[in-house]
Amino acid sequence: MSSSTPRGILFLLTPSLLLGSAFLVLTAALHRLAPPQRRVFSQIALAFATVYATLISLVYFVQLMLVAPRLVAGDTAGLEPFLFIPYRSFLFAVDLLGYSFMSLATLAGAFALPSSAWRTARAAMIANGLLLPFLAFQMLLPWLIAGGALWAVTFPVAMLALAYALHRARSGVGEN
Numbered sequence: 001m002s003s004s005t006p007r008g009i010l011f012l013l014t015p016s017l018l019l020g021s022a023f024l025v026l027t028a029a030l031h032r033l034a035p036p037q038r039r040v041f042s043q044i045a046l047a048f049a050t051v052y053a054t055l056i057s058l059v060y061f062v063q064l065m066l067v068a069p070r071l072v073a074g075d076t077a078g079l080e081p082f083l084f085i086p087y088r089s090f091l092f093a094v095d096l097l098g099y100s101f102m103s104l105a106t107l108a109g110a111f112a113l114p115s116s117a118w119r120t121a122r123a124a125m126i127a128n129g130l131l132l133p134f135l136a137f138q139m140l141l142p143w144l145i146a147g148g149a150l151w152a153v154t155f156p157v158a159m160l161a162l163a164y165a166l167h168r169a170r171s172g173v174g175e176n
Contacts, residue, residue, distance in 0.1 A: 006068040017060040020053035020098075026159060026166070027105060033169050034112040045109035048101045055098030059084065059091050087142050099151070100136040103129050106158055113165070121165045124158035 027049035031042035067082050084091045107129025113122045131154060134147035 006072045009068040013060045020056045024053040038112045042112035045105045048105035052101040103132040121161035128154040
């Protein structure tokens with residue numbers, strides 16, 4: 001049935017549920033602080049981030065509020081369509097689609113950054129964006145997870161660098 005335990009679902013997916021909203025807020029901040037001539041890229045990033053947040057929130061909310069409680073209760077009849085089974089389930093495919101949109105959002109957002117002072121954030125966001133094929137086609141080619149796993153490095157580095165750069169820009173440091 002499901003390879004996840006209710007406790008595992010809770011500990012893994014609760015932070016993941018918050019990730020979508022946090023990424024969306026950070027992308028909105030990028031759009032707000034992007035130079036006017038680069039806002040088309042931040043607007044594209046914001047649109048893709050919205051799709052990402054919507055899709056993964058749906059997946060994780062269903063797992064936390066429907067699947068986990070029913071697994072605990074032993075009430076698994078009719079639950080099969082909602083299980084998250086890597087490479088074999090609808091919700092896994094939706095999750096990969098969501099992370100593909102995140103990848104697109106970081107790629108577009110990289111081009112909204114104004115100057116060389118933002119070089120680290122831009123490079124990490126482009127690197128995360130280039131993971132798109134490894135995420136989008138993983139359902140068909142599971143071995144692509146090897147490349148997709150780089151997300152565990154590129155995404156945190158990109159978001160920390162972006163948050164730092166946005167903080168500096170808001171403070172008036174390093175603008176160009």
